[in-house]
Amino acid sequence: MAGERYRPREIEPKWQRYWASEGVYRTQSEADQPKYYVLEMLPYPSGVLHMGHVRNYTIGDALARYKRMRGFRVLHPMGWDSFGLPAENAAIKHGQDPRDWTRSNISEMKRQLHSFGFSYDWECEISSCEPEYYRWNQWFFLRMWEKGLAYRRKAAVNWCPECATVLANEQVVDGCCWRHEGTPVQQQEREQWFFKTTAYADELLDSLEDLQGGWPDRVLAMQRNWIGRSAGTEVDFALEGDGDLIRVFTTRVDTIFGATCLILAPLHPLVQRFGFGDRGQEMATAAATKSPDDLEKEGFFTGRFAVNPYSGRRVPIWVGNFVVMGYGTGAIMAVPAHDQRDFEFCRKHGIDVVPVIRPADGPLAQSGSISEAYCDYGVVENSGKFSGLESAAAIDTMGALAEAKGFGKAAVTYRLRDWGVSRQRYWGTPIPMVHCPSCGVVPVAERDLPVLLPANVSLTGTGESPLKAVAEFVRVNCPRCAGPAERESDTMDTFVDSSWYFYRYADARNDGAPYAARKARAWFPIDQYIGGVEHAVLHLIYCRFFTKVMRDLGLVEWDEPVLRLFTQGMVIRDGRKMSKNLGNVVSPEALVEKYGSDTARMFSLFAAPPDRDLDWQDDGVEGMWRFLSRVHRLVRDSLARCSGPSGQPRCRADRACLRKLHQTIDHVTADFESRWHFNTSIASIMELTNALRARERALTDGVLHECLRRLAQLLGPFAPHLAEELWHVLGGHGPLLAATWPIADPELARENSVQVAIQINGKLRHRLTVPKGLPKRELSARARKTERIGALLAGKTVRRVIEIPDRLVNFVAN
């Protein structure tokens, strides 16, 4: 290497080949070592690696490498979330087969990942669009069907009348079709498949507590919010005229004597029965396309009445656009005096306002003088025998009465709904079900899995799932009666694929089961999961749900798949998220081309702590390139004059550099073990480099050599190619990853003198260099003896002296 410049384009491929030939990334399965499963969220194979990927995988790779060097056996896999809409869109746009498109994207992205030298064990690679993988989606579906956790019911889908096709939620933008701006998406009812996530709502919520500390607070908060547990009361109002009941859900049953009408959601079944179906449809569509802020509270009277079971009061039944069918019972009692939304609605439509709650320390409001609802708890009034109770007590008492009399009960409602997994799409896992005219819905026999996704399917929209038009796919014999039947043509949501993929990594080539229990046990739970916060709810709830279902199916013995979750920040450039649409992307490929992947990795770790947003600056990348070049040059120049690893420390410079070295080892190690502030790890490695560069000529050969070797090791997790190069140049044997991580020696790291701040009344007045550990009295005595402090304290009375050894002295004086 003597005389050569830092040339990553030569170094990096060289060591990538070396790592491959040495098999250094192979997962050790039987070794007698503690395990560590580090997992990064698997990418969708768009074909292009972006900076967000690079940041994510660089963090994971640094950790995986560090853990290996700490003696763990590490599982660090990678795969492809390869079903999904983009492949289908590409097919429609360019006439390309989704399978070909996806596979070529995968090989392209894999090439890019390789160019970064990430330490993945590619033996574990999975791709969810391959039958070897998705057959197990089908297998899980059947297990869930058997348990009643997969079921079918009617639900609304998004329908674009222009495309004449069903839209995925992500194809709906502001209530309109993504391709036909201005065309409102219609809601159509269809039979669809659901997973019963609500059966686990309580547990999904409760076990969030176990994740506390290991998961970011904001993710826990988002999940809590998403599950949205709300305790209240269900009350049945009797429909006047026939004996039918209208059930409402309320968290404030204590206000029920103030209920002056019922309001139904526009899509409530009764609305149709009362003859207002079309009007309701219209209202629902109008409401769906507007944001809550600028939606006026519209509604109409149905002409019908219902009876309040508590008060016997007869109240009108209205339909209101702010009541949604999907939450609670789709019907509410309106208490305008004590709910702001109800107040606005009732005032607008001339409905009575009846106050029944007064503040604990104030009078009941006069119904005519109310200008906004009083929503706090208080004391119940004008409510028959409940008058005089505190709100909380009234809620309990009134709930108990309802239950005793049979017109209601305490109830818990969730925002979380069952997971709709049906997609009227081609590029997904076929749902393994058959519709038989005589047997009904029948599961495909397990031995007939996988239900293969047919090739060469026409994707031009007919309005149905593209599979519906494939006769040889649809036409089957009923698995039960063998009569002619029809195969289910919906495919599964791709979130199903990613809900259990990490189990498959543990046993990726198993063709008799999703994985062998023994192998999963060897790796689970996942020690560290790393990914973007955009998956805080959907993916990260679904995968928790799956593990709980798998546990109840006897497939795993733990409750949660992920012990620790880390969510990295976004990559920002020019003040905005890096994205193709904004035209502010930096291509990782171009970076590797220009500076090498080590520079890109180092910069992405150095520019910000990993959990915060990263502000991308091209100048900063340049600076990192210069740093790595300096390290390279330092080693090259040192080797030219250093005779080798011999010689004991003997001079001041030796001791200073060894001290810096061990402080750096300590710092970097501590960062890995706790905070993951790799920006400061790298800063400290820079300081070490600066110290070595400044003293290089003064150092004893042995010390210089030792420092450089350790420097290479410290760089290993962050800039693995350069580190490997230096390691070998410095005489290291075998791959750097196989070398043991250095341990800081506290004796060598110890400073023997420190600068102490001398303050007078809290203001810095002097600095004093003293031996480390100098005891308190002596510290202030020395400070007083200095000319400067002596002069400043002359004529003053020192009232108090604060002494913190090795840090500061503060004279409180006047």
Place this chain on the structure above:
RNA sequence: GCUGGAGUGGCGGAAUUGGCAGACGCACUGGACUCAAAAUCCAGCGCCCUUUACCGGGCAUGAGGGUUCGACUCCCUCCUCCAGCACCA
């Protein structure tokens, strides 16, 4: 509206339990090397006052208050920005 997070030089960011604010890097300025440029190396670099210079002083971590010998850090009030959820009954 609710929930979570963040406000520190020209910029990205340091400051592990309250103890010298601004580590490290970028940008910038000056110098060395060079015929010249690039690269590299050396030095300086929060703001204001003072000074020929050295020295010295004051002000500064979104704003205001509090606790403390001492606050970027703890407490209270408020402002701004980002993210997620949202007529959720």
